[in-house]
Amino acid sequence: MLLKCRDDLIELELMKCLRGRVTFSEKEERQFRFFVLGEIGENIVNNKAACLEGTVVQIQDLVISQDRICQIDLLLIGSQKIYILDAKHWEGTYTVGPDGFMDLTHDPLHQLERAKRMVAEILRKMRVSLPVEARLVFTNPNVTLYGLTAEMPIVLPQQLDSYFQKIRMTEAAMSDWQLRLGERFVGMHVNDNRYRKLMSYDHDSVRPGIMCGECRGVMREHSRKTLGCCNCGLTEPKLVGLKRTKKEFERLFPHHKKPVESLYRWCGGLVSKRSIYEHTRKNKVKN
Numbered sequence: 451m452l453l454k455c456r457d458d459l460i461e462l463e464l465m466k467c468l469r470g471r472v473t474f475s476e477k478e479e480r481q482f483r484f485f486v487l488g489e490i491g492e493n494i495v496n497n498k499a500a501c502l503e504g505t506v507v508q509i510q511d512l513v514i515s516q517d518r519i520c521q522i523d524l525l526l527i528g529s530q531k532i533y534i535l536d537a538k539h540w541e542g543t544y545t546v547g548p549d550g551f552m553d554l555t556h557d558p559l560h561q562l563e564r565a566k567r568m569v570a571e572i573l574r575k576m577r578v579s580l581p582v583e584a585r586l587v588f589t590n591p592n593v594t595l596y597g598l599t600a601e602m603p604i605v606l607p608q609q610l611d612s613y614f615q616k617i618r619m620t621e622a623a624m625s626d627w628q629l630r631l632g633e634r635f636v637g638m639h640v641n642d643n644r645y646r647k648l649m650s651y652d653h654d655s656v657r658p659g660i661m662c663g664e665c666r667g668v669m670r671e672h673s674r675k676t677l678g679c680c681n682c683g684l685t686e687p688k689l690v691g692l693k694r695t696k697k698e699f700e701r702l703f704p705h706h707k708k709p710v711e712s713l714y715r716w717c718g719g720l721v722s723k724r725s726i727y728e729h730t731r732k733n734k735v736k737n
Contacts, residue, residue, distance in 0.1 A: 451503070451624060453632045454639065456492060456510040459485060461648060467698040468649060470666035471657040478649065487590075491539030492523050494589040498614050499524060499535075505621040506533070507632035515640045520568050525635060527628050528621040534569060534584040536562050541592040546602065558586055562603065572638075578631065585613075656702065659718035660691040671720055692721045692729060 462485035465478070474482060496510055507527040514520045526533035536558060550557040566584040573580060587605045588595070598604060605613045660669040660677060667681025669691055678685045699706075699716050706712070710727045717726070 451506075451629065451632075452508045452510070453629070454509045454512065454636050456496060457641075459489065461485060462489060463701060464648060467702050468651060468656065470661040470668070471659075472649075472651060472655060487539040487541075488537070491537035491587075491589045494539070494610075495524055495535055495537040495587050498610050499526070501614050502526065502618055502621070505618055505624055507624065507628045509632060509635055512635060512638075513640050514568065514572075514635075514638050516568055516572070518564075519640075520565050522565055522569075525569070526617070527632050527635070528580075528617065529625060529628060530580070530620055530622075532569060532573065532580050532582045533617065534562070534565055534582065535587050536565070536585070538586055538588050538593075539590045540588060541590045543594045543596070546595055546597040546604075552597075559603070562586055572635075576631075576634065587613075651702070653703070658716050660695045660720050661698075663690075663694055669720065677720060688721050688725065689729065692717060692726065696729075 462482075465474075465482045465485065468474075469482070492511070496508075499508055502508065505528065509525040509527070510523070512522040512525050514522070522534055523537045524533075524535040526535070538558060544554075545552045546559075550559040562584050566582050570582045573582070583603075585603050585605050587610070588607055589610070591607045593607070595604070595606070661667070662669055662679040662682060662684055663686070664684050665679065665682045667679045669677040669679055672678030672685050675688055676685050677688055677691045695717050696713060699713065710723050710730065713726050713730070714721070714723050
């Protein structure tokens with residue numbers, strides 16, 4: 451049973467809206483790629499875990515604050531064990547030694563061990579005597595890890611299916627007791643991350659217009675009812691571009707009033723004021 455689904459990462463959603471509208475620095479480009487790969491990895495793990503329906507309680511993207519922030523991509527509460535899964539959609543070559551990953555400032559194995567200790571301590575205070583199993587789950591087939599041993603808490607991409615099937619075979623049918631325990635963990639979830647750093651921007655620094663939904667290139671008028679991307683050549687109805695751009699405007703400037711004139715300027719004049727008015731009116735009627 452899925453008790454808590456994955457939250458959209460505010461930093462990533464803002465950067466998706468800003469991409470193509472502002473020039474990212476090298477650091478921001480790396481950060482954006484890091485967020486995107488993290489989203490891909492978590493989605494793969496969450497989709498694979500769907501086979502556990504009826505056996506474990508699933509809590510996605512759990513953030514616990516116990517003196518320090520601990521973020522868990524996926525927490526599974528079974529009848530036999532508690533499982534902590536940290537998704538990594540890394541690519542490239544890495545070396546793992548006896549003390550963890552070499553040449554990395556933030557070792558994911560150390561972070562995983564801290565999360566394991568924190569969850570174990572929480573269970574101890576709850577007087578729950580379940581063992582905790584923690585795993586780094588690699589989801590990208592283009593990753594190579596040297597120095598691995600059988601004892602390391604690492605699941606490789608080719609082991610994903612068998613790992614989840616093993617959990618399914620181990621765990622019994624889910625009980626109300628597991629659900630109550632899961633609800634206690636969800637109750638500890640904190641929404642505010644004290645380490646969150648959002649990109650700074652304002653109306654003057656953000657480029658208006660309709661950006662391509664595929665490559666974030668600039669869209670131009672293709673015909674009376676369609677738009678075309680100057681970069682990849684994608685064409686789409688103007689209404690599709692308007693809906694996407696309106697959502698971006700609302701996310702970037704949530705407290706800004708959105709009369710027809712403002713949205714018209716934000717779309718770079720590519721959609722008529724009448725179309726914007728009719729679209730806005732229909733949405734108000736639906737709501």
